[in-house]
Amino acid sequence: MSARPLCAIILTLALAATAAPSHTSAADDAPRPVEKPVDVKPEPADRKEKAVAPEKEKKPVEKGETDAIGKKSERLPKWSEIEPRTPSRREGVSLPAALAVDFLVPGGGAFYHENYYAGGLFAAAKLGGAYSIWYFYREWEYRRSLYRSARSANREIDPDHELLFKVPGEGYKTVEEIHRDYDRAAQNITFAVFGTAAVFAVSLAYTWVQVEKINEKTIPTFDFAVTRDTFDRWDARFFAGYSMRL
Amino acid sequence: MKNKITGFLAALLAACVLVACSVDSPVSGDYFNDLDKVKGGEKPGAPTIVAGGVTQPQPDEIKIAFQTESITDPETGSNDNLYYLIYYWDENPATGFDDPREYYSAYYYLGYVKDSDYSGTDPKEVSFSLNPNFHGTLWFWMTSYDGGRESDHSNVESIIIP
Incomplete structure (x- = not known):
């Protein structure tokens, strides 16, 4: 072998030796280039166990420690660490039952959903309305009896003259005037019926609205959070949390 | 609160009953067939x-x-x-x-x-x-x-x- 090939071999070996990293040199402390982060996608729950092998699971960065890019971090839960939660629920109110109670019991609808002020008000209004119907009906019966008696008496006593009859507590009145009082009593019954019906309608509507408001809050509510540890372009960590109703 | 509402409703009902007692009962058919109830009596x-x-x-x-x-x-x-x-x-x-x-x-x-x-x-x-x-x-x-x-x-x- 000539000297020239031998020198080439020796030179090649020398260059190879200098290129290899040295484990004992100061270069070990130099920061390493950041690895491209793995695209974190939520995996189905049934594949959760296969996603990370226990032997390869990386040690999470503890609070106060320095991570791969030299920044101190707080420990954040991984997406794989999210635990399933049961949705929160509130107890609802049966709308048909509330309306039935409200119709049958004075103020019952408001009492049913524990609104006692409104229940007392509607109870008083409904009781007052029902009483007014009964009161005006009794008065209408009384006025009718007066008119029939006066008309009959006028025909028998003096059919050619308009007589004046003494109405208890009201002085003397002709048959025509007594008839007018009779008509007015009938009118009062009509007004009482319409007024009471309006009170019932308002109470039913109020109960409906209140029950709907209560039942809106009974929809199951899920609260969960998703985190992302690193980004490739900047050192940022964020926490995203949101609630979802189904 | 419930006691107040109950008391109020009870008072309202009592008032209604008292007022109801003031309504006269219907009169008979010949109530006015009496000259004492006719102004002027006999003509x-x-x-x-x-x-x-x-x-x-x-x-x-x-x-x-x-x-x-x-x-x-x-x-x-x-x-x-x-x-x-x-x-x-x-x-x-x-x-x-x-x-x-x-x-x-x-x-x-x-x-x-x-x-x-x-x-x-x-x-x-x-x-x-x-x-x-x-x-x-x-x-x-x-x-x-x-x-x-x-x-x-x-x-x-x-x-x-x-």
């Missing part, structure tokens, strides 16, 4: 027109003479408190009225005199002015009134105004 008797005419030679006044001694108010036994009402029409009411009640209609009412306005005996007279341009026949009739009931109408007297 008085009707006066009698004895004569009627116009003044001469100028017919500017009409005079009517009537009698009242035979009539009384049944409640008082006299005619001191009676009023005598005068009606008239330019048609004969015997043929012109379809309803007897029209004799007492305010449409034909002319005026009244009181028995206390007269001090003498019958016949009593009443006069009233006449439009001198009117010519024709007028019919007159009278009733008596005790403050409550009116009597039947008197005889009808016709007066010719030339």
Whole structure:
């Protein structure tokens, strides 16, 4: 072998030796280039166990420690660490039952959903309305009896003259005037019926609205959070949390 | 809170019951078929027109003479408190009225005199002015009134105004 090939071999070996990293040199402390982060996608729950092998699971960065890019971090839960939660629920109110109670019991609808002020008000209004119907009906019966008696008496006593009859507590009145009082009593019954019906309608509507408001809050509510540890372009960590109703 | 509402409703119900007790019960069919409940009680008797005419030679006044001694108010036994009402029409009411009640209609009412306005005996007279341009026949009739009931109408007297 000539000297020239031998020198080439020796030179090649020398260059190879200098290129290899040295484990004992100061270069070990130099920061390493950041690895491209793995695209974190939520995996189905049934594949959760296969996603990370226990032997390869990386040690999470503890609070106060320095991570791969030299920044101190707080420990954040991984997406794989999210635990399933049961949705929160509130107890609802049966709308048909509330309306039935409200119709049958004075103020019952408001009492049913524990609104006692409104229940007392509607109870008083409904009781007052029902009483007014009964009161005006009794008065209408009384006025009718007066008119029939006066008309009959006028025909028998003096059919050619308009007589004046003494109405208890009201002085003397002709048959025509007594008839007018009779008509007015009938009118009062009509007004009482319409007024009471309006009170019932308002109470039913109020109960409906209140029950709907209560039942809106009974929809199951899920609260969960998703985190992302690193980004490739900047050192940022964020926490995203949101609630979802189904 | 519930006790307050219960107390309020109980007070309301009690008030309603008390008010309800003030409503009178219906009366019977013959309740008013009682002269004690009729103003004036029995009706008085009707006066009698004895004569009627116009003044001469100028017919500017009409005079009517009537009698009242035979009539009384049944409640008082006299005619001191009676009023005598005068009606008239330019048609004969015997043929012109379809309803007897029209004799007492305010449409034909002319005026009244009181028995206390007269001090003498019958016949009593009443006069009233006449439009001198009117010519024709007028019919007159009278009733008596005790403050409550009116009597039947008197005889009808016709007066010719030339």
